Amino acid sequence: MAKLIFKLRDVPEDEAQDIRNLLDDNAITFYETHAGNWGIGMAAVWIKEDEQYQQAMALINDYQQLRQQQMQDQYQEMHLNGTAPTLLSNIRESPLRFIIYIFSIAVILYITVMPFINI
Numbered sequence: 001m002a003k004l005i006f007k008l009r010d011v012p013e014d015e016a017q018d019i020r021n022l023l024d025d026n027a028i029t030f031y032e033t034h035a036g037n038w039g040i041g042m043a044a045v046w047i048k049e050d051e052q053y054q055q056a057m058a059l060i061n062d063y064q065q066l067r068q069q070q071m072q073d074q075y076q077e078m079h080l081n082g083t084a085p086t087l088l089s090n091i092r093e094s095p096l097r098f099i100i101y102i103f104s105i106a107v108i109l110y111i112t113v114m115p116f117i118n119i
Contacts, residue, residue, distance in 0.1 A: 002031075005056050008043035009035065015067065019045060022059055028052045 006019050023030050028047060035043040047056050078084040091098045 001050065002046045002048055003050065003053050004042075004044055005030070005047045005053070006045040006060055008032070008045065016045075018063065018067075019060060022063055023047075023056060026055065026059060028056050028059075030056075 008016055020030075020032075023045070029049055029052070030045050030047050032045050033042055035041045047053055075084060
């Protein structure tokens, strides 16, 4: 019976490809399901053989620990170089998005608080 080993929702394409390559390199049979046209399905990697489940999970866990360490090191290096993204740099990059978010927050606060102010 098939078992879920890795969900692909919000996973970067390079990480998904690394997982596929990892399973292929270790001769683990798997298949993928996609979220579908409306995005309501489960995009995931499934393993076909129950006997390979433990091996696949161990490989994926080791890979994710390594990737986590690499991402932390990369962020630390960017932080030391002064190139790490900050709130101010994100606002400068897309000011229109920032204005829309602030406006949306203000509208939600207004709608939420107005009934209590009118009492």
